[in-house]
Amino acid sequence: MSKTETAQPVSPLHTVARRFPLVPRPRAVCRSIEQRVARVRDRAHLAAQRGDDAVLRAAEAFNMAALIATDCGLPKLARELCWQQADIFLTSRPYPAATAKLALQPLINLGRLLVRDGDGAYEVFRGLYDALHDRAAVAIAGRQVDLADLVIEDDRPQIVQWMWLNLLIDGSKALARAGRWAEALHHVEQHHGVGARMCEGRQVSIVARATSGHPDEAAHLLAATPVEAPWEEAVSACLHTLCLRVADQPADPTTSTMVDAYLRLPAEPEHVVFQVRLGLSVFGLAPFSAHE
16 A cells, blocks of 8 residues: 555654553563573574474574664664574475464564664565465565465465454554555554454554544444453553544543553553553653643
8 A cells, every 4th residue: 555645744643642552461571681692592592403494593683683673773774684584484484383473573574674764664564465365475574475375275264364464453553653544444444453442442542533534433432342451441541541632622520540550450560561652652641631
C-alpha cells in the first residue's frame, strides 16, 4: 500500500495516540551491556559446537547483536547484521517451518528498525506477507528477496499464518507510530483483526476514530469493549481520557480513574516496556487537567 495519508500533526495528544496499541506481551528484560554482550558470546559459542540447536543459537546471537547495535544508536550496523544473517539463510532452501521462521526473523527485524525511524516499516511487513502468500519476491531497502521457495510445501500454510499474525501486530504498530491512522484502521479491518478484547486491532479502531474527528464513535466502541484484566482496565481508562481530550470535553474524573488504574498494575519485569509506554501516555494526558 502506498503512503497515501498525510501524517497527523505532532501535538501532545497525537504524541500520546501514537504510543498505541498497547498490549502487555512478554519482552526480555534489558540487562546491562556487559551481560548482553556475554549472552551473544555464549550463543555464538554454543552455535560453534554444531549441536542439534546450532542454527537456533547462531540466529539468536545475530538477533541479540543487532538489537544491541540498535539500542546503542548504531542502526547501520544493526541493518548490516540483519542482512548478513538473512543472506546466510537465503543461500539454502526450502526449510521446514521452524527454520523458515528463523530465516524470516532478520527480514522482520529490518522492518522493526524502520518503525524506530518513523515510517516505511508497514511496507516491509506487508511485502513479506504478500511474498510468502503469493510465492514471490519482496523489495526491502532496494534489494529483491525471493521467498517463493523458502518453506517446504507442507509447512507453507503454517508460515503464511505466522506471517499474517506478524503483519497484523507489527503492521498496525508501524502505521500508528507514523500517524497513518486511516491506513491503520483499513489494515486491521482488512485482515479481520478487530476482535472483542482490548488487543491491537480494537485499540487501533478506537484511536483511529478518535483522531479522525469521530470521538463519539470511538467512545461507543470503547464502551462496548469488555474489560477483564487489570491491564485492560488501565488501557481502557487511558483511551477514554484520550477520547475526551480529543473532543475537548472535561475529563477530570476520568483522568483520576486512569491514574488510579495505572498505579494498581502489578510490577512485572516481562511487561516493563508496556508499563513504561502506558505510563508515558498517562503522564501525557494527566497534566492537561491542571489547566482546566
